[in-house]
Amino acid sequence: MGRRNNGGGTTTTSGVRTFAFEGPDIVTVRARMDGSINLSDGTSVRTWYFGSGFNGDRQWGGPVIEVTEGNIAEITLFSGMPHTIHLHGLDVDQANDGVPSTSGYVGRPMGNFGRVDGYTSLGTSYTYTFKAPHAGTYQYHCHVDTVLHYEMSMFGTIIVRPASGSLTTIWDGGPSFDKEYVWQLGTVDPSWHTQRVSGAGTVRYNPKYFLINGVDGSNLFNDSTVAISAPAGQTVLIRLNQTSYQPAVVKMGGLSFDVVASDGRPLPQPLTKTSLYISPGERYDILLTMPASGTYYATVDYYDIKGRNVIGTAVTTITVL
Amino acid sequence: MNRRDFIKTSLGAMAFMASGLTLAPKRASAATVDITLIAEGAQKTMVDENTLYVWQFTDPNGKGPGVLPSGMVLLEGDTVNLTIQNNLDRPINFTVEGTSIQTPNINPGDSYLLTFTAPAAGSYVYCDTANGFIGKAMGLAGPMVVMPADGSSTLYQGGPAFDRQYTIFLQDYDDRLNAAIANGGTYNIDDYLPNYYTVNGLSYPDTKSDGDTLIAMNVGENVAIRLMNGGTIIYPMHFHGYHVNVISRNRTPVTDVIDKDTINVGVGECVDVILPVIQAGAYPLHTHYVPGVTANGVYVNPYGGGLIVMLAS
Numbered sequence: 184m185g186r187r188n189n190g191g192g193t194t195t196t197s198g199v200r201t202f203a204f205e206g207p208d209i210v211t212v213r214a215r216m217d218g219s220i221n222l223s224d225g226t227s228v229r230t231w232y233f234g235s236g237f238n239g240d241r242q243w244g245g246p247v248i249e250v251t252e253g254n255i256a257e258i259t260l261f262s263g264m265p266h267t268i269h270l271h272g273l274d275v276d277q278a279n280d281g282v283p284s285t286s287g288y289v290g291r292p293m294g295n296f297g298r299v300d301g302y303t304s305l306g307t308s309y310t311y312t313f314k315a316p317h318a319g320t321y322q323y324h325c326h327v328d329t330v331l332h333y334e335m336s337m338f339g340t341i342i343v344r345p346a347s348g349s350l351t352t353i354w355d356g357g358p359s360f361d362k363e364y365v366w367q368l369g370t371v372d373p374s375w376h377t378q379r380v381s382g383a384g385t386v387r388y389n390p391k392y393f394l395i396n397g398v399d400g401s402n403l404f405n406d407s408t409v410a411i412s413a414p415a416g417q418t419v420l421i422r423l424n425q426t427s428y429q430p431a432v433v434k435m436g437g438l439s440f441d442v443v444a445s446d447g448r449p450l451p452q453p454l455t456k457t458s459l460y461i462s463p464g465e466r467y468d469i470l471l472t473m474p475a476s477g478t479y480y481a482t483v484d485y486y487d488i489k490g491r492n493v494i495g496t497a498v499t500t501i502t503v504l
Numbered sequence: 505m506n507r508r509d510f511i512k513t514s515l516g517a518m519a520f521m522a523s524g525l526t527l528a529p530k531r532a533s534a535a536t537v538d539i540t541l542i543a544e545g546a547q548k549t550m551v552d553e554n555t556l557y558v559w560q561f562t563d564p565n566g567k568g569p570g571v572l573p574s575g576m577v578l579l580e581g582d583t584v585n586l587t588i589q590n591n592l593d594r595p596i597n598f599t600v601e602g603t604s605i606q607t608p609n610i611n612p613g614d615s616y617l618l619t620f621t622a623p624a625a626g627s628y629v630y631c632d633t634a635n636g637f638i639g640k641a642m643g644l645a646g647p648m649v650v651m652p653a654d655g656s657s658t659l660y661q662g663g664p665a666f667d668r669q670y671t672i673f674l675q676d677y678d679d680r681l682n683a684a685i686a687n688g689g690t691y692n693i694d695d696y697l698p699n700y701y702t703v704n705g706l707s708y709p710d711t712k713s714d715g716d717t718l719i720a721m722n723v724g725e726n727v728a729i730r731l732m733n734g735g736t737i738i739y740p741m742h743f744h745g746y747h748v749n750v751i752s753r754n755r756t757p758v759t760d761v762i763d764k765d766t767i768n769v770g771v772g773e774c775v776d777v778i779l780p781v782i783q784a785g786a787y788p789l790h791t792h793y794v795p796g797v798t799a800n801g802v803y804v805n806p807y808g809g810g811l812i813v814m815l816a817s
Contacts, residue, residue: 272765274745277785282744284805285786300806328803330794386801387697428793430738430768448747448763462740462768464792488737488793489696490771 199351199362202408205235206249207344208315214262214289214325214337218242222392223400228376231335233260233268233323243397244367244426245339248323250315252346252354258323259310265290265297266337268311271322271464272447273341275313281326288327295380297327318345318354319447320365320422320466331381333426334372334388336397340365340424343447353420353468358443358453360420360470362413368461369394370427370485370495388428393485393495403499411471411481412502419471425461429485429494434458435471436479436501444468471501478502532655534581534622540564541574541598543610543632543644544591550700551707551808552799556677557686558643559592561630569671569716570704574646576630578622580653580661589615597634600648601772602754609634625652625660626755627671627730627774637693637736641681645734647673659728659751664778666728670719672789672813674769675702676735676796698737701796701810708797708809719789719815727779729789731769738793739769745787745815748777766792781817789813 205212218230220243233245240246250256260268265288269281280286287303325337342365345355352359370390378384392399395409403409413419421440423433434457441453445467453470461467479501484493541561548558561574568575578584588598588610595609598616603623610616628648632639639645649671652661659666676698684691701707704717711717721727729748731741747765750758753775769775790797790812799808 269744271742272747274747274765274783276783277745277787280744280785280787282788285788298803298805302805330798330803333794381798381803382801384801385795385798386699388795389697428795430740445761446747446763446765450761451759454760460768462738462766462792463794464740464742464766465764465768490738 199360201362201364202247204247204249204342208250208254208256210248210257211259211261212245214260214264214266215242216264218336220397222371223402226373228371228373229335230376231332231337233337233339241397243336243369243394245323245337247365248339248341249344250341251344251348252315252318254315255312256315257310257312259308260289261308262290263307264293265299265327266325266332267327268323269326270311270313270341271324272466273313273316273321275311279311279313281311283327298380299327315343317447318343319444320424320468321447322424322426322464322466324426328381331375331378331385334375334428336369338426340367340422342422353444354449357449358470359418361417363420363422364408364411365422365424366395366409367424368427368431368483369397370429390427390429390485390495393483393497395483395497395499399497403497410499410502412504413473414504415473415475417473419473421469421471423459423461423467423469425463425465427485428463429488430460430462430490431486432458432460432484434482434484436481438471438474438479438501440469440471442467442469473503476503531579534579534583534653536583536585537578538585539576540587540589542589542591543596546573548643550799551710552802554679554800556679556682556700558677558682559639560643561646568646568704569673570706570714572646572673572705575671575673576646576648578648578650579655580622580625580650582622584620584622586618586620587615588618595634596632596639596644598630599633600628600630602628622650624755625650626752627732627776629732629734629772629774631734637696638681638685640734641678641693641696641736642685643675643677645675647671647730647732647734649730659776659778664749664751665726666778667725668721669728669730671704671716671730671732673704673732673734674739674811676700676737679800696736699800701791703811703813707799708804708812711812712814717813719813721779721781721815721817723781723784723817725781727781729777729779731767731775731777733769733771733773736771738771739796739811740766740792741769741789742766742792743779743787743789743815745783745785746779746781748779751776751778784817787815789815
């Protein structure tokens, strides 16, 4: 079996990726509760996140984790406080599902923190082990007191690379691409980021900031993991991972794009669209063919949960090099 | 054992008998069915012991899945004589969304006899629309499941077969609206943001001790799950442990995005899925609008919860 070990978690940005990643297959992360991010209006909010332990961690969301289709993946979580990793969409066995009530949690019991009374502690580290299924885009997140830990940004993206090891096709026999982005959608309600446990401070969620990959506002134009740039005619893959609590509509500045996969499964036929609705927890893989020239403005419109009104928009650029 | 912890790994070894409300009338041909629904106010005790004043359609001769006070299971082509009695303080109607089945407004104290033919097989929401947004927000809604005319265990005649089926009826409440209506006040629906969520009238952990709502199944089976939005917000329902086949959305076959772990159930939508049970275990099915798994802001254990259903095989 072609299991590869990179020797303990070197962060790399090789190939056609635009993002740092951990892997393949063998990854270690630590639950960190000392993070913060600065929003475009100067506000700073506290975050919790899965850290790779290296300098340069984004303190919103964990690292992109890459595993190889058909290989045994091992993701080890270290945590003193109660946290887990739920492997969202990977359909793993119950022991590795990361739900405290049915799979236990990592960390020591900490009173009310985490709301895990009566559930099983797995100790201060646990190795989540699974056979990576279909190539595609998945999510991972903490499932302890999820309503708060998820908002605090204890989530990330898992890419299952095809069994062939190709870094330029989404699945073996599937479409190829020249450049690859991961857009992790999210919002921030600052009042929730002062909480330690769900309760009176988490009765209603009213986001004030609208993010992609942890940045908002004008910062979206300057972030190389968000702003899209490629030569005319190239094919850009954007893996959309919906980790906000709001439904969202993604547009590529009026350019049409092909939706080729969702939730880690190819669609029966690609769908050509100019806007795509994504509800919380979903993933979509879309392919954009760069036009001949010009700059376009891609948008993520976040809607209220009644699905009626746009409550905030993240805007970035698509630039033809 | 604490009832809140009763689903543990040991459930993986159990085999489940068929259960669930929607397996009930197993008829081979259409019939005439008499149903009475009473629109009325009620005090509903939530999982955290708070009480909300809600509106509901109550069937004096039956009940719906879970603790829903009504729910209809019909066979395609049934002749339904439906009597609606309005015991609320304002006019209401009875509407089956996505059909032409609707009463005129019924005044307080009045009743109305509506005769209709059960429509094409599928999942439907009935509700009041005379009060606009507030009807569903106060709870005046219920599930209507129509089985195929040939009496088969399929989602529609010639459609996918299943070994068992469950109805997952989703609702939300904003206690500020309930209080305003109870007190004869008004409420700006633009401010509506729920803080209680129910499935079949129940919140977690009560969802896992209810025979209609605990999705009990055996490895190798195909289980039909009807995700029915009887509320006012989106419900992106995420399955742990399984991808499901999305069969139909508001009775229209889905052919474009069909193999999913997270299925958006939009406002006014019913989505029927088939879950192939590929592995044993205890897994949750929950909304990924994660505030929806709380009760008044509090996450599950130890104080109560919201919109989580357990799958057990």
